[in-house]
Amino acid sequence: MALDLKPAPLDEANQAYFDKCMEKLGFVPNVLAAYSFDLAKLNAFAGMYNNLMLAPSGLSKLEREMIAVAVSSVNRCYYCLTAHGAAVRALSGDPILGEQLVMNYRAARLEPRQRAMLDFAVKLTERPHEVEEADRAALRKVGFSEQDIWDISAVTGFFNLSNRIASATDMRPNPEYHGQAR
Amino acid sequence: MALDLKPAPLDEANQAYFDKCMEKLGFVPNVLAAYSFDLAKLNAFAGMYNNLMLAPSGLSKLEREMIAVAVSSVNRCYYCLTAHGAAVRALSGDPILGEQLVMNYRAARLEPRQRAMLDFAVKLTERPHEVEEADRAALRKVGFSEQDIWDISAVTGFFNLSNRIASATDMRPNPEYHGQAR
Amino acid sequence: MALDLKPAPLDEANQAYFDKCMEKLGFVPNVLAAYSFDLAKLNAFAGMYNNLMLAPSGLSKLEREMIAVAVSSVNRCYYCLTAHGAAVRALSGDPILGEQLVMNYRAARLEPRQRAMLDFAVKLTERPHEVEEADRAALRKVGFSEQDIWDISAVTGFFNLSNRIASATDMRPNPEYHGQAR
Amino acid sequence: MALDLKPAPLDEANQAYFDKCMEKLGFVPNVLAAYSFDLAKLNAFAGMYNNLMLAPSGLSKLEREMIAVAVSSVNRCYYCLTAHGAAVRALSGDPILGEQLVMNYRAARLEPRQRAMLDFAVKLTERPHEVEEADRAALRKVGFSEQDIWDISAVTGFFNLSNRIASATDMRPNPEYHGQAR
Amino acid sequence: MALDLKPAPLDEANQAYFDKCMEKLGFVPNVLAAYSFDLAKLNAFAGMYNNLMLAPSGLSKLEREMIAVAVSSVNRCYYCLTAHGAAVRALSGDPILGEQLVMNYRAARLEPRQRAMLDFAVKLTERPHEVEEADRAALRKVGFSEQDIWDISAVTGFFNLSNRIASATDMRPNPEYHGQAR
Amino acid sequence: MALDLKPAPLDEANQAYFDKCMEKLGFVPNVLAAYSFDLAKLNAFAGMYNNLMLAPSGLSKLEREMIAVAVSSVNRCYYCLTAHGAAVRALSGDPILGEQLVMNYRAARLEPRQRAMLDFAVKLTERPHEVEEADRAALRKVGFSEQDIWDISAVTGFFNLSNRIASATDMRPNPEYHGQAR
Numbered sequence A, B, C, D, E, F: 001m002a003l004d005l006k007p008a009p010l011d012e013a014n015q016a017y018f019d020k021c022m023e024k025l026g027f028v029p030n031v032l033a034a035y036s037f038d039l040a041k042l043n044a045f046a047g048m049y050n051n052l053m054l055a056p057s058g059l060s061k062l063e064r065e066m067i068a069v070a071v072s073s074v075n076r077c078y079y080c081l082t083a084h085g086a087a088v089r090a091l092s093g094d095p096i097l098g099e100q101l102v103m104n105y106r107a108a109r110l111e112p113r114q115r116a117m118l119d120f121a122v123k124l125t126e127r128p129h130e131v132e133e134a135d136r137a138a139l140r141k142v143g144f145s146e147q148d149i150w151d152i153s154a155v156t157g158f159f160n161l162s163n164r165i166a167s168a169t170d171m172r173p174n175p176e177y178h179g180q181a182r
Helices: A012-025 A030-035 A039-054 A061-074 A078-092 A095-103 A112-126 A133-141 A146-169 B012-025 B030-035 B039-054 B061-074 B078-092 B095-103 B112-126 B133-141 B146-168 C012-025 C030-035 C039-054 C061-074 C078-092 C095-103 C112-126 C133-141 C146-168 D012-025 D030-035 D039-054 D061-074 D078-092 D095-103 D112-126 D133-141 D146-168 E012-025 E030-035 E039-054 E061-074 E078-092 E095-103 E112-126 E133-141 E146-169 F012-025 F030-035 F039-054 F061-074 F078-092 F095-103 F112-126 F133-141 F146-169
Strands: none
Touching: A012 A030, A012 A039, A030 A039, A030 A078, A030 A146, A039 A061, A039 A146, A039 B039, A061 A078, A061 A095, A061 A112, A061 A146, A078 A095, A078 A146, A078 C095, A095 C078, A095 C095, A112 A133, A112 A146, A112 B146, A133 A146, A146 B112, A146 B146, B012 B030, B012 B039, B030 B039, B030 B078, B039 B061, B039 B146, B061 B078, B061 B095, B061 B112, B061 B146, B078 B095, B078 B146, B078 F095, B095 F078, B095 F095, B112 B133, B112 B146, B133 B146, C012 C030, C012 C039, C030 C039, C030 C078, C039 C061, C039 C146, C039 D039, C061 C078, C061 C095, C061 C112, C061 C146, C078 C095, C078 C146, C112 C133, C112 C146, C112 D146, C133 C146, C146 D112, C146 D146, D012 D030, D012 D039, D030 D039, D030 D078, D039 D061, D039 D146, D061 D078, D061 D095, D061 D112, D061 D146, D078 D095, D078 D146, D078 E095, D095 E078, D095 E095, D112 D133, D112 D146, D133 D146, E012 E030, E012 E039, E030 E039, E030 E078, E030 E146, E039 E061, E039 E146, E039 F039, E061 E078, E061 E095, E061 E112, E061 E146, E078 E095, E078 E146, E112 E133, E112 E146, E112 F146, E133 E146, E146 F112, E146 F146, F012 F030, F012 F039, F030 F039, F030 F078, F030 F146, F039 F061, F039 F146, F061 F078, F061 F095, F061 F112, F061 F146, F078 F095, F078 F146, F112 F133, F112 F146, F133 F146
16 A cells, blocks of 8 residues: 555645646656655655756757656656656657666767766766766766766666655556557 | 766755855765755755655655665665664664664664564665565565655665765765764 | 668568568567577577467466566667557556656556566576575465466566667667557 | 476387487486476477587587576576586586586676576676667677677576476486596 | 785794695695785684684584585685585585585475575575575574574675685685585 | 573683773784683684784785775674774774764765775675676776775675674674774
């Protein structure tokens, strides 16, 4: 049994946010519904998520979703692999890329920049205590800026957070994700 | 070399926040300084941090700091072990407890509730994909509520995020932490 | 670059086999094409495969495909997850089940028999040297016969073989699998 | 208790096979006896085994047995280490080599070709999802052909199969192996 | 190349010790020769070794050798597996037991007392930080005294030391061990 | 409950040793008290310890203590991290260095010689079976002699022994260590 937490009544801003989800996606992502038992926590989560995944960055939105999936694959997170696998398929127009990142990112034919980005994200997920200057240097070498490295690190960190909340609470993805962009 | 990111000028609210840190701690924690290259990211991070660690919860502030240290020990995060190890020493008045959680939480003589809490946090950190209903049941059995389980999960998730940002960017703790509450 | 091995001319029996694949699937699975550089090896592989996956057994064909996917998930094998994930979707009529087994079989809501079956297959894949009598007893307890246990072990063993050949030779799944039974 | 499966009556071809074992080895290997509960499975297993270990190849029979032992050492398979350890001792005329491969192949003084071969087999056994083009390139560099790489991969895969069947069914080696070629 | 350290001239006591080895074993064990570059180190090592392995104890000499081999198997130490595998064969009069402990102690048919002893030794070798009161309780339950538990721990610790010195210095076992007690 | 072993009456030499501890440290280290149930074992342990940590060596006493802490960090040994962490703080005059080695030695800003020394010690602790000539060569390259390599190996081995005895017996460090040299 997943956690039994009752949703709080939405305030105006969050009602608008959920309405926009319904309008654009056809559903409210279950992660937002899960957080809605406490609007302050919902706001903190959504604030960080939107900043990381949607704000301007040297990483494209697709690249940030690629990191999300590669990290979630290490952690074998059912929720995040489903939701962000769909996002990679949609943003890339390449459904096979989405599957490869879910299964084993090494199987994807990536350009060196994106391969270096995912190598860093996966090492930081698996063995954070072994990340050192040489790992940052490998990112600089393929052209990433200082802020890009921050963004790669922060997106990697964020999915190490959300993978764990999803697993800990048995969060289930909306079934709509499955068929998207196949 | 850590990341070379220039701090942005602080807005009024963050200036007040940093001033309050100086007044209460005698220094601005380096993690806040690191995030200050982008105030939107600083706000998102501080917002989530303050909600998790300071808002009302069925977990005491000390218990939340204990999770922080046990998780950071798995990930061997120098920054977080230093800063939150000091917090455990200060909040518990037991400097040895702080050291035990840094080194191996199994060496601490904990009451069953806190031992179950840290067992869950450590498993969720090491093997999130293996966390299942039996793990939640073990928390309920020692008296944790549904929301408490959320909070344990969320604090565990958060330090899995911040450990990785600290390692990825070679963030260094303020030296003042070291001597606190010994 | 994958291995550069030239297909041998097919003999009559294998030509008929490949023709039947074309007729039933619309394509010849790349694993068969890969083996066709040496018809004796193709015959040995196909003989074992067909015996394990198609011959009468106390395990349904779906159950054997479920083992294939759970094992391939541990080994992160792109080829086998793609081809056998499609088979689970098709045989179960439950596309979500296929995805769950690819991502983390613990997320699927399985009846105890199938859960025990996959727990055994995954332990045998990850830590074969720790499989002992208690593990066999757990299978007997949910109703598996002696021969069923053999079959679970043999299917698990077989995908530990084919996952490694696929990874070692960079074998790529036919793109047709991806869209099947979604 | 190992699996309780009753041997089927042997057909003529398998009777001849078992007779030949008795004549040449003085015993029927227990793995064949174990498979004899189902002659179709016995044929499939023996067919693949004989093709891999005895058919013409760029790898000598000794080299194929060396892979068998190095793989079985990773998986700590009592049956296969015993039977194939004896084969390495016999084929090499070097009893110490057999022991080294059982214990830790890195302790053997191997020529670069054989060391590269075993490094590949061991990585493919331990971390198949991390095998990539660079690993194949290392084999080509010491002179292995495309088909040799296939053969190294296939022998490695095969013992990852048979190690698991032996462990899953508590298969015990014939005691005769122990004293052979010491 | 192993370490290039010149043996020191033996003092009288060590000359007598080495002479006794020659007389009883027909050779001086290479570990003693390796340590003889510094007689103080040789004395410290031999003193601890002889106390642990030969002094009166609730563990038989065979049991202490069984621990030596099970620990050395985890650490894959060529020197110690060879020398102490021979000792298990000789002391038990059961050459197969010696092989089983080298390969996978779980394959040996042990009485519960000895199985518990090796389970403890192997856990203490693989995951010392997870050994807790429940592990000691399991030893008490099969009849081990407080001092027996100390002795199991100390022998386990000692081979975790000597395995590492042997691996670090590429120490090679005397070839005579191989054929002993087969 | 730790082991219940009654201290033996001290002989003159050990009484003098314990008195000297009281005089110099203000307490008798609990490890010595633990061993005092059997003076022969105490003598063997203290003899090896004093030779390794105090006798002349190409490694400074601080360097030997640095190895002690880095090894104990891998093994998460509460006793040894506490006692030898204090020693690093005292001998280096740098309390932060002591903390860094407890938490993650990679976070310390070490000169190449000491970094190579700890890389070797940590690899030898985590994966002794993978230590080979290249690892010794890396030590020679930064200037370590043959005997220095022996000493690095022997100190690493020794703490792999004492970490395990401490964990196996639930040995607790004297509380005085905690506040020393902060």
